[in-house]
Amino acid sequence: MNFERFVSFRYLRAKRKQKFISLISLISVLGVAVGVMALIVVLSVYTGFTEGLRDQIIGINAHILVQQSGGEIDNPNLLKTQVEQVSGVTGATPYIYAQALISSGSGQSSGLAIRGIDPVSAGKVISLDAKMTSGSLKSLTADHAGVPAIVLGKEVAAQLRVQTGRKIRLISPNGPLTPMGVMPKVQTCVVSGIFATGMYEYDSTLGFVSLETARRLAGMEGGSVHGLEVRAADADRAHLASAAIQQRLGPAYSVRDWMQINKNLFAALKLEKIGIFIALDLIILVAALNIISALVMVVMEKNKDIAILKSMGAKTSSIMRIFFYQGAVIGLSGTALGVTLGLSLCTLLKRYKIIELPSNVYPMSTMPVKVVPMDVTVIAISAILITLLATLYPSWKASTVRPAEALTYE
Known part of the structure; x- marks a missing residue:
């Protein structure tokens, strides 16, 4: 373990005079963990709801609709044969x-x-x-x-x-x-x-x-x-089959996939998901402010220690890294704890169907949960970045301590 990490971990250990600072650090860890857990659970539920709504819509409706522009289709059997010959169409x-x-x-x-x-x-x-x-x-x-x-x-x-x-x-x-x-x-x-x-x-x-x-x-x-209702081999790639059908039939026909038909609904759901992510990120931001306050108090408490380290030849960058590592440990610990708690809670909700929903209001009877690895990764990275940014000011503040002023009356 190098010098900066050694000193940083020593500062993290609670002493009699630093119990209050350690309590703030613990609250910061819990704040980051709660924020990460809330983000994972809420976005997993929201993704599950969106996926469930999509499955319900395309379960009773076709992936693609084919209509003749300006009128009815007089020979559906011939058109059906042409459409079924298109790659990516199963029926x-x-x-x-x-x-x-x-x-x-x-x-x-x-x-x-x-x-x-x-x-x-x-x-x-x-x-x-x-x-x-x-x-x-x-x-x-x-x-x-x-x-x-x-x-x-x-x-x-x-x-x-x-x-x-x-x-x-x-x-x-x-x-x-x-x-x-x-x-x-x-x-x-x-x-x-x-x-x-x-x-x-x-x-x-x-x-x-x-x-x-x-x-x-x-x-x-x-x-x-x-018109004709068409099923694609892959619902998520229905737009490709739709484009192939349109190319084969020509402009006399209108071909739309389920994403085009319901694009306003799913665009609104996507925008709401982004809004929820930003709103819940504020919980992590509050925890980051706690990290700033905890590290600033540590810097004030360790003014003399910093001055002595500088007098012994410690570089400004080394002092910054000491407090940066301290804040990083708080942020990484909170993020890891939050990811663990969030995934555990999602597993419980998914396995035991604890929360039931009224079927006349929602398109599913129980709370849907779908954990997307990419969402978890983005949440963890954003939490780590926010907490690391929160350490920059206290670290810079510690590096500006002047040994002569700090040790004048010692």
Whole structure:
């Protein structure tokens, strides 16, 4: 151990006259640790929430949407074949979107977003089958005594007080025009399945029917559809598959990936994460101020020692390093303790699901936690830099001590 480190570690040991200074140093270590722990836990929870929200969105929705500019797609099977030949695409399925009023025999009614799908190919694109609590997607094409089937979300089914096998009525505004106005279309359907995505917005406003039923409700003719839903091999690289599809189909088609469709939402979440990081960094900054005060008090206490060391030939840089090492030990100890506590708490929250969330407010039932190594690294580096910067002023102050003045009355 060299001279500077030896003296620095001796100053860190508590003596009778320095117990108060040592207490401030301990508080500084705990302050850095609490700040680092809070940052790791909060950012891990926030990342878990963002990832969970993303998984919910792309679980029931496609990675990529393909639409024809200015109209419907008249030959979806041909377009589907072309899209599936693009590298990075694992599946494609046609869809129709419509709005309707849904009512049940109990007198309950609600607005509903209707999505017409092909049950055979839809399973390769959306993960709805895994979210079914009763029935299945294939039941949409099963024979129900001539009555078309519908798959409803858990919340809308509870609101209408219906279960599988019960009949409901869909009322669409896309009816024929008469002298008295638009005649609504009325379609009776049997509930063949119920799904639960965990997102209240989807479970309370969404229903799936076959393409034929959706065409009747939307007033569409022939075999046309509104567009294609496409699944990419890698959701995080869906933009590359989207660009390849756009290049293959040309400007006559509009191709958007899930990141483009939800870019405002995820941009806001990213900005909030940065804001949280900056706000919680203030805890570490407060601890850094404690480090400054502790080291300044040490410098004042050790004025005579510094003067003697300088008289014995210690260089100004050596004096600075003594107090720099002292502050570095406090900062590194607090950072290491904070990282350990933060990762331990994240592990507990992830394993035991301690905190439950209301499903009608959040898209998941328990507190999500996802530790990102890069986030932990950035937090640790920022904490170390802040604490090291806090040692510069006390170290410089110690190096300016003049032996003649400090030892005048000794």
